[in-house]
Amino acid sequence: MVARISNNTRTLIAAGSLVVIAAGAYLTARLYPPHGAPTTGTITAAQRYRASQVGAGDVSLGDNGVAMLMQTDAFQLMVKNPSFRALARDPAFIALAQDRQALAAIALSPQAFVNLAKNQSAFLTLAQQAAQVSALSSAAQVSNSQAYAALAAHAPAFAAFATHQAAFLVTAANAQAFAVYATNPSAFQLAVVNPAATSAMASNVAAFQSLAHDPKAMSALTSDPAVFAALAANGPAFLAMAQNSAAFTAATQAALVYNQNAQAYSAAGNSAQSQWRYANLPALAAMANNAAAFTAFASHEAAFQVMAANPAAFAPYATNPAAFVSALSNPAANPAMAQNVAAFQGLSQDASAIAAIQSNSSAFAIMAANAPLFQSLAANSAAIQALGQQPAAVAQLATSAQLFQSQAAIASLAASSMSSQAVQAFSASPQAFAMMTNAPQAFVSLANNQAAMSVFANDAQAFTAAASQPSFASLAASPAFGAMLASPAFSSALHE
Numbered sequence: 001m002v003a004r005i006s007n008n009t010r011t012l013i014a015a016g017s018l019v020v021i022a023a024g025a026y027l028t029a030r031l032y033p034p035h036g037a038p039t040t041g042t043i044t045a046a047q048r049y050r051a052s053q054v055g056a057g058d059v060s061l062g063d064n065g066v067a068m069l070m071q072t073d074a075f076q077l078m079v080k081n082p083s084f085r086a087l088a089r090d091p092a093f094i095a096l097a098q099d100r101q102a103l104a105a106i107a108l109s110p111q112a113f114v115n116l117a118k119n120q121s122a123f124l125t126l127a128q129q130a131a132q133v134s135a136l137s138s139a140a141q142v143s144n145s146q147a148y149a150a151l152a153a154h155a156p157a158f159a160a161f162a163t164h165q166a167a168f169l170v171t172a173a174n175a176q177a178f179a180v181y182a183t184n185p186s187a188f189q190l191a192v193v194n195p196a197a198t199s200a201m202a203s204n205v206a207a208f209q210s211l212a213h214d215p216k217a218m219s220a221l222t223s224d225p226a227v228f229a230a231l232a233a234n235g236p237a238f239l240a241m242a243q244n245s246a247a248f249t250a251a252t253q254a255a256l257v258y259n260q261n262a263q264a265y266s267a268a269g270n271s272a273q274s275q276w277r278y279a280n281l282p283a284l285a286a287m288a289n290n291a292a293a294f295t296a297f298a299s300h301e302a303a304f305q306v307m308a309a310n311p312a313a314f315a316p317y318a319t320n321p322a323a324f325v326s327a328l329s330n331p332a333a334n335p336a337m338a339q340n341v342a343a344f345q346g347l348s349q350d351a352s353a354i355a356a357i358q359s360n361s362s363a364f365a366i367m368a369a370n371a372p373l374f375q376s377l378a379a380n381s382a383a384i385q386a387l388g389q390q391p392a393a394v395a396q397l398a399t400s401a402q403l404f405q406s407q408a409a410i411a412s413l414a415a416s417s418m419s420s421q422a423v424q425a426f427s428a429s430p431q432a433f434a435m436m437t438n439a440p441q442a443f444v445s446l447a448n449n450q451a452a453m454s455v456f457a458n459d460a461q462a463f464t465a466a467a468s469q470p471s472f473a474s475l476a477a478s479p480a481f482g483a484m485l486a487s488p489a490f491s492s493a494l495h496e
Contacts, residue, residue, distance in 0.1 A: 083465035107324035110467035117456035124447035137409035147237035152229035155255035157227035166207035179232035223385035293360035296353035302343035309378035310365035318365035361473035
């Protein structure tokens with residue numbers, strides 16, 4: 001049976017927009033102060049932009065996203081925004097909108113990127129540094145996944161260490177010696193009072209004395225003594241993080257936000273929240289980049305249940321989404337889809353969901369690469385319903401997982417692995433730099449695009465004002481956004 005979801009959720013799905021990026025605006029506000037108050041207001045069905053302004057002959061399955069995007073709440077809120085209307089008439093902004101990956105990231109931290117982009121040459125250098133770090137961090141994510149899970153699982157304790165970097169460096173360098181405190185937190189409390197008497201602490205007495213006089217940090221550490229065991233089990237990774245203090249601090253803050261979102265997901269009534277936490281950070285981060293497809297999948301619960309239970313059977317569609325659409329035309333002839341013909345027939349009639357899946361076909365590869373996770377989901381209809389019925393909770397969780405993965409990977413790179421320029425760039429704007437490492441080539445391309453870059457010089461104020469609205473991030477993340485700006489229907493909407 002297809003999951004029942006709210007009209008607002010159907011609108012998001014129909015738009016093919018990345019719900020996760022809209023949620024990223026929320027995440028940005030949690031990590032960094034927002035640059036403007038969010039737009040408020042409720043859009044009723046009668047107020048939506050009329051699809052009739054897009055001629056039937058102009059819309060096919062491939063470009064249906066433009067018409068659907070113009071019927072979302074986000075569009076209705078932004079098309080009335082003076083700053084957005086001014087931007088939408090600027091050819092430079094239209095050029096920028098063609099680079100969806102870069103624009104979607106920029107929309108999450110507009111002021112930071114506007115400041116960075118004031119110097120195009122410096123911006124290009126920064127993007128190139130991000131590309132180099134990205135290559136390193138990809139390897140770091142693979143080799144240190146256990147450490148990242150530990151960092152997320154003990155986020156408050158590691159955040160306490162982050163406020164006492166000198167003590168953390170000693171602790172990480174002597175992780176095995178500190179492991180004894182995992183089962184005896186009282187001994188740790190006694191030891192920091194007189195660190196000179198403890199050989200592992202004696203190398204920096206002042207650092208541990210400072211820690212001893214911080215009741216908040218001590219409470220976080222002693223209430224979660226297992227953090228010392230986690231350190232011992234992942235010594236090299238945490239030692240590297242300890243040597244990269246600014247990045248480690250950013251990673252711990254990202255871990256705290258990730259946990260907050262995981263708790264919110266759990267509080268929303270999702271019984272399988274453990275599936276979405278520490279052991280599956282890579283899958284969550286990957287889902288964040290293909291959230292439109294997963295939202296579309298989840299809106300057709302019965303079909304998703306079949307796909308999740310048989311991810312290998314659907315993996316070939318990752319590189320051939322047209323074959324998936326073709327198979328949907330006759331699901332009874334497809335061995336995997338034949339398990340529930342009615343479910344896939346229902347999906348075949350949802351043009352917006354199909355458009356989202358075609359634009360994010362990597363979702364099939366993600367399911368195959370994380371088969372145990374998705375097979376466990378297939379057996380838990382409540383978890384699948386949560387994906388479809390509460391996309392915002394899942395989106396926030398996935399987005400924060402992605403940012404945390406990036407921050408932790410950068411933190412785990414020893415300072416010597418990053419150029420001094422990259423270290424300075426990260427320290428100056430950690431969130432923006434981390435986002436650049438997620439899509440480095442998109443930013444290198446943008447930095448070389450004089451037309452697109454000029455929007456930051458000529459319309460910086462309008463861009464910052466418009467991008468400060470959460471609805472802007474939702475629009476910018478849609479695969480149809482660039483096409484929409486150039487469409488006659490959008491031009492008509494601007495003149496209303």
